Amino acid sequence: MRDWLKGEPLVIERGKGAVLWDVHGREYIDANSSIWTNLHGHNHPKVNAAIRRQLGRVAHTSALGLANEPASLLGQALVQLANPRTGLPKRQSRLAKVFYSDDGSTAVEVALKLAYEFACRTGRARKPRFLSLDGAYHGDTVGAVSAGHIDLFHKAYSGMLFKTDKVMSPYCYRCPFNKAKPERGDARDTRKCNFECVDKVEQQFAARKKRGVNYAALLVEPGIQGPAGMIAQPKGWLGRVAEISRVHGTQLIADEVMTGLGRAADQLFASHDEGVQPDFLCVAKGLTGGYLPMAATLTTQEVFDAFLGDYSELKTFFHGHSYTGNQLGSAASLASIGLLNTAATRRKKLAANLRSESKRLWMLPQVGDIRQAGCVLAVELVRDWQTREPFELIERAGIRVCDALAKRGVLTRPVGNVIVIMPPYCTTQRQVKKIFSALHNAIDETLTKNG
Numbered sequence: 001m002r003d004w005l006k007g008e009p010l011v012i013e014r015g016k017g018a019v020l021w022d023v024h025g026r027e028y029i030d031a032n033s034s035i036w037t038n039l040h041g042h043n044h045p046k047v048n049a050a051i052r053r054q055l056g057r058v059a060h061t062s063a064l065g066l067a068n069e070p071a072s073l074l075g076q077a078l079v080q081l082a083n084p085r086t087g088l089p090k091r092q093s094r095l096a097k098v099f100y101s102d103d104g105s106t107a108v109e110v111a112l113k114l115a116y117e118f119a120c121r122t123g124r125a126r127k128p129r130f131l132s133l134d135g136a137y138h139g140d141t142v143g144a145v146s147a148g149h150i151d152l153f154h155k156a157y158s159g160m161l162f163k164t165d166k167v168m169s170p171y172c173y174r175c176p177f178n179k180a181k182p183e184r185g186d187a188r189d190t191r192k193c194n195f196e197c198v199d200k201v202e203q204q205f206a207a208r209k210k211r212g213v214n215y216a217a218l219l220v221e222p223g224i225q226g227p228a229g230m231i232a233q234p235k236g237w238l239g240r241v242a243e244i245s246r247v248h249g250t251q252l253i254a255d256e257v258m259t260g261l262g263r264a265a266d267q268l269f270a271s272h273d274e275g276v277q278p279d280f281l282c283v284a285k286g287l288t289g290g291y292l293p294m295a296a297t298l299t300t301q302e303v304f305d306a307f308l309g310d311y312s313e314l315k316t317f318f319h320g321h322s323y324t325g326n327q328l329g330s331a332a333s334l335a336s337i338g339l340l341n342t343a344a345t346r347r348k349k350l351a352a353n354l355r356s357e358s359k360r361l362w363m364l365p366q367v368g369d370i371r372q373a374g375c376v377l378a379v380e381l382v383r384d385w386q387t388r389e390p391f392e393l394i395e396r397a398g399i400r401v402c403d404a405l406a407k408r409g410v411l412t413r414p415v416g417n418v419i420v421i422m423p424p425y426c427t428t429q430r431q432v433k434k435i436f437s438a439l440h441n442a443i444d445e446t447l448t449k450n451g
């Protein structure tokens with residue numbers, strides 16, 4: 001905060017497509033989609049029009065005891081998106097119900113509470129516990145923080161959190177089981193291991209079972225763990241882990257807050273790329289196309305039914321927010337979802353452009369790993385690629401590179417030593433070229449020349 005107070009803030013005034021302008025008229029490419037939210041570009045005529053149309057009717061009405069049309073239609077659209085006709089094994093459960101909240105943290109919080117109570121009511125677990133991945137971040141509310149495992153963010157609150165277990169994440173680049181030497185390529189492609197990370201999950205379930213405890217849920221980010229440092233999973237990891245969870249009768253919560261709606265996979269949800277249908281699917285960030293705060297937690301009929309009863313049974317899910325089912329947010333979401341079909345080709349092109357334009361970074365000695373999941377690309381900075389030695393956090397390597405990038409007209413935020421490139425789907429090849437040319441020069445200037 002002291003650093004922020006010292007500097008002159010960058011004040012953003014307007015945007016169009018992948019471009020933002022500040023109050024001085026300076027132009028920037030929004031290379032992290034305004035903290036991973038924007039899907040189709042800023043100031044999109046169709047999303048703008050949908051919000052204006054809804055604003056002419058009503059902005060918000062309570063969802064406590066009242067329904068509204070845009071939220072109902074959005075529920076239907078989400079259920080359709082979450083249950084693709086092909087690609088999922090028949091025995092996988094259908095995501096049939098939608099619970100609205102406000103942001104990624106609350107989408108996860110809702111899933112945790114539902115899974116906990118479901119496990120208790122169905123007798124699946126006596127003292128339900130949660131399992132999540134090392135380095136996980138699922139939001140800033142107390143439940144989401146409890147299931148998170150980033151000491152830097154979470155340690156200060158340890159006294160007010162409930163206990164959860166963690167298991168190793170499939171971080172091929174820094175995996176103790178990966179025997180491969182550093183190479184100039186994505187560590188997942190050159191890894192030499194026997195999927196010991198999957199064995200660890202199996203062992204964790206077995207150890208808990210021995211102590212008479214079953215998990216209420218396993219909580220994962222499918223495809224790529226974002227705030228943990230953009231840890232992209234090797235193909236086959238999620239499928240294997242989901243199967244272990246299923247065999248143990250544990251529910252699977254997919255936090256697709258960052259990865260969902262086409263961001264990090266070929267299909268619209270990263271779980272589906274691995275043929276996995278979770279029991280809970282958390283969607284936020286890009287739900288409204290990056291316009292308004294709104295989130296959804298999808299789940300099965302079975303979970304819904306566990307909360308269904310006569311009034312006297314008091315089985316209802318005691319959770320609700322004032323802005324639940326917000327009409328403006330729902331209208332924006334419907335418009336954004338409507339654009340996803342035409343965005344499919346754009347997403348493919350963007351992913352291909354990110355792949356080809358990022359190749360030039362391999363020539364820099366401070367680039368240790370470049371990993372990609374769909375339209376998300378991450379560059380891990382190291383002191384020397386041959387040793388994989390990381391920079392200390394206080395050296396602010398990622399922050400310094402991003403500052404140098406901003407001077408070159410490209411905006412993004414690092415996750416520690418990892419530079420995140422995740423522009424909106426409408427980003428052109430020319431803009432992608434500019435991003436990576438600027439990133440190459442920013443790394444070269446900040447770390448290679450100035451150390």
Ligand SMILES: Cc1ncc(COP(=O)(O)O)c(C=O)c1O
Nearest residue numbers: 103104105137138139226257258
């Ligand atoms: C994977 C994941 N889950 C949850 C969250 C929390 O979302 P929000 O900031 O909207 O509360 C984030 C935010 O970065 C996230 O990346």
